[in-house]
Amino acid sequence: MLDKYFLLNKIVNILKKNQFNTFVTSGCFDIAAKREFLILIKTLLNVDALNSEQSLSLRAVSHFLSAYPFVISMRNNREFLNDEIVYSRFELPVITPKLFEEMIEEEEIYVAESSKGRHTTNIDSFSLREKRKELRYTIQELAQQVGISKKALYEIENKRVNPTEETVEKLESLLGVKFKLPFEMKAAKETYLKPENEFQEKVSKEFSRMGIDNSSVYSAPFEIVGRERFSLITNLSKNTAKIKREATIVRRLSGIFSSKAIFIAKISHEKMVEGIPVFLESQLPEIESSRELEGIISENEY
Secondary structure, X not given: OOOHHHHHHHHHHHHHHOOOEEEEOOOXXXXXXXXXXXXXXXXXXXXXXXXXXXXXXXXXXHHHHOOEEEEEEEEOOOOEOOOOEEEEEOOEEEEOHHHHHHHHHOOOOOOEEEEOOXXXXXXXXXXXXXXXXXXXXXXXXXXXXXXXXXXXXXXXXOOOOOOEHHHHHHHHHHHOOOOEOOOOOOOOOOOOOOOOOHHHHHHHHHHHHXXXXXXXXXXXXXXXXXXXXXXXXXXXXXXXXXXHHHXXXXXXXXXXXXXXXXXXXXXXXXXXXXXXXXXXXXXXXXOOOHHHHHHHHHHHOO
């Protein structure tokens, strides 16, 4: 019987076969994978189990780390997912393991995209408009032959909406040109989460003062993610014991992310754990800028 561990292991094997450096964790993403680009993956047998908190955190982390987010799943509450469709949940792409493997291994794949029950196709709208003009069709004339409204064709040509697969097939048949575009991984939408507690809020404000754009994260192996000239993941800990429990995971993730990592503690006698600098909360107001913080981190990290 298929279970979460089997699905997770399947995705990890696909990534390793394609020379990705991978790390398995838990929270808003289960797998971090890096080759020439970074992918963050949440695996779920049933995509309807995905909740808003996980999604917002995954989007925030992906945005600040310039990663491509994916939810990989087998089914929803009604049916199994189609291997040729990219679904959407909370503005995240949802695909099957088979489609993910094709995306990783093949240079170009052509898929439909599903949102709110409507399946559409990404096309080269500029080429469509130019070919229509070359064949001397008005928007009204071509729209009538395809069986859509003039407004719908106008919006398709101006990249405001994507057409359905049926409409694309009719356009390609009438104009004698292929307009479909291969699937491209998309950057995460800019996302910011409010701090969950006073500790998170204080550190986030200090980062902002230094010039580091940042967001709190609710369900990840770290509490704050930020970016300036460098990306930064930050763990917040009240004591040294928690830092030591989490240090190995944070160090591995920062390596996958090619980011800097720090711990911020309320109380700690350690200045570094597993090569990760430890700052006291009380030290933050003394740091004037992101450049100064970067210098301190570089001086202390391995």
